[in-house]
Amino acid sequence: MIQIAIMGFGTVGGGVAEVLSRNGMQIAQKLGEEVSLKTILVRHFKDGPYRPRMTDDFARIENDPDLSVVVETIGGVDAAYEYTRRALEAGKHVVTANKQLVAERGAELLKLAKEKNVNYLFEASVGGGIPILRPLCQCMAANQIEEVYGILNGTTNYILTRMVRTGAFFTDALREAQAKGYAEADPTADIEGIDAGRKTCILADLAFGQQVLPESVPMEGISRLSLRDVKVAERAGYRIKLLGRAMRLPDGSRTAYVAPHLIPEDAPIATVEDVFNAIVVKGNATGEVMFYGRGAGALPTASAVVADVIDALQHREKRKEIGWSDNSAGFVGPETLPMRFYFRIDGSLTDAALAFGQVEVLSEDGETAFLTEPIPGNEAANRARNLNVLSKFRVLDT
Ligand SMILES: NC(=O)C1=CN([C@@H]2O[C@H](COP(=O)(O)OP(=O)(O)OC[C@H]3O[C@@H](n4cnc5c(N)ncnc54)[C@H](OP(=O)(O)O)[C@@H]3O)[C@@H](O)[C@H]2O)C=CC1
Numbered sequence: 027m028i029q030i031a032i033m034g035f036g037t038v039g040g041g042v043a044e045v046l047s048r049n050g051m052q053i054a055q056k057l058g059e060e061v062s063l064k065t066i067l068v069r070h071f072k073d074g075p076y077r078p079r080m081t082d083d084f085a086r087i088e089n090d091p092d093l094s095v096v097v098e099t100i101g102g103v104d105a106a107y108e109y110t111r112r113a114l115e116a117g118k119h120v121v122t123a124n125k126q127l128v129a130e131r132g133a134e135l136l137k138l139a140k141e142k143n144v145n146y147l148f149e150a151s152v153g154g155g156i157p158i159l160r161p162l163c164q165c166m167a168a169n170q171i172e173e174v175y176g177i178l179n180g181t182t183n184y185i186l187t188r189m190v191r192t193g194a195f196f197t198d199a200l201r202e203a204q205a206k207g208y209a210e211a212d213p214t215a216d217i218e219g220i221d222a223g224r225k226t227c228i229l230a231d232l233a234f235g236q237q238v239l240p241e242s243v244p245m246e247g248i249s250r251l252s253l254r255d256v257k258v259a260e261r262a263g264y265r266i267k268l269l270g271r272a273m274r275l276p277d278g279s280r281t282a283y284v285a286p287h288l289i290p291e292d293a294p295i296a297t298v299e300d301v302f303n304a305i306v307v308k309g310n311a312t313g314e315v316m317f318y319g320r321g322a323g324a325l326p327t328a329s330a331v332v333a334d335v336i337d338a339l340q341h342r343e344k345r346k347e348i349g350w351s352d353n354s355a356g357f358v359g360p361e362t363l364p365m366r367f368y369f370r371i372d373g374s375l376t377d378a379a380l381a382f383g384q385v386e387v388l389s390e391d392g393e394t395a396f397l398t399e400p401i402p403g404n405e406a407a408n409r410a411r412n413l414n415v416l417s418k419f420r421v422l423d424t
């Protein structure tokens with residue numbers, strides 16, 4: 027019998043317990059041994075069938091030699107970092123869904139895991155239930171990865187879908203996403219693109235082998251997106267989606283950012299709705315590969331967490347080599363990347379043409395909405411400096 031612990035018993039932690047209980051037989055068959063949930067670390071005790079296993083004392087996990095794997099689903103950095111570090115120090119494998127911790131302290135924790143010859147795995151930290159990190163590191167290992175981009179936040183994709191398709195108000199759609207367990211404890215991280223930014227960093231770390239610091243990645247969310255832009259874009263054959271992107275540039279440097287994009291409606295990723303996420307990986311041998319599935323929610327996320335528990339246990343003797351260098355040199359901002367931009371201005375087509383020359387007009391009714399030719403972001407900002415800009419977004423041309 028293998029004994030494990032869960033730290034943080036909320037949406038994902040509860041889902042992990044449910045998957046372990048529901049699929050216990052299948053998991054035991056894979057491992058040749060049963061997995062038993064022995065201890066649950068909580069901050070506040072809750073009644074129910076798991077009450078006898080709960081403790082609020084981390085030392086009961088740290089000092090228990092019977093516990094071989096610890097699942098961290100607390101979230102944030104403070105307690106989660108402290109407990110993860112101490113669990114690894116104590117020689118326990120740690121599995122997490124915590125993208126903030128992996129994006130900010132992953133290189134350090136992976137180094138510690140290596141020193142202690144244990145696994146630190148985090149498949150659930152990007153794309154919820156979608157298998158993405160393992161395929162990126164293993165199935166695409168023969169490639170040089172050129173770019174990774176995708177819809178990486180279930181809450182904002184859910185909100186956008188509800189607003190556009192059913193006319194729901196932003197606040198109502200957010201409340202629904204929270205009730206379904208999709209949103210972060212502080213949903214600002216979802217709305218302002220920070221959660222997608224952390225996931226973009228993890229994808230870039232693994233794809234390019236070097237640390238991308240979250241504070242160096244420009245992150246813009248959906249709070250400045252108006253339904254007017256969505257309608258103009260749709261009439262012109264585009265959908266607007268929040269994308270995280272990480273790219274290797276021709277000179278070998280790397281860039282990453284998060285921002286809403288206009289996407290041609292015939293691109294597969296444009297059709298991704300509701301809580302679903304999709305991640306496109308471009309390898310120099312495979313070309314584009316797209317991964318699609320539920321990006322948030324208790325059971326899809328728990329599926330990825332429990333798969334990591336199984337993987338950690340299958341690699342008890344020879345740990346999984348996963349990681350990246352903590353050297354963040356060679357990261358540049360995305361301002362010099364040439365791409366088309368969407369502008370909506372309080373002004374005429376003449377104003378637009380004077381600033382940008384050739385443009386593609388999308389709408390002209392008092393305000394003017396148009397697409398530029400491909401130009402670097404810093405040049406777009408410079409040319410627009412005398413315009414009264416109401417909205418500005420990038421266009422995804424792949
Ligand atoms: N929800 C989702 O769909 C997904 C979430 N994630 C990630 O998974 C992690 C957990 O998210 P989620 O389950 O949604 O969050 P929840 O807020 O639902 O659960 C977190 C739990 O941790 C508990 N907790 C907080 N601090 C401590 C502490 N010091 N000691 C013990 N327990 C503590 C909280 O207790 P209390 O109730 O007392 O606050 C809460 O029950 C986060 O990192 C999140 O980003 C990843 C993918 C998808």
Ligand SMILES: N[C@@H](CC=O)C(=O)O
Binds near residue numbers: 151
């Ligand atoms: N809040 C996140 C949860 C999963 O990572 C999201 O909405 O995608």
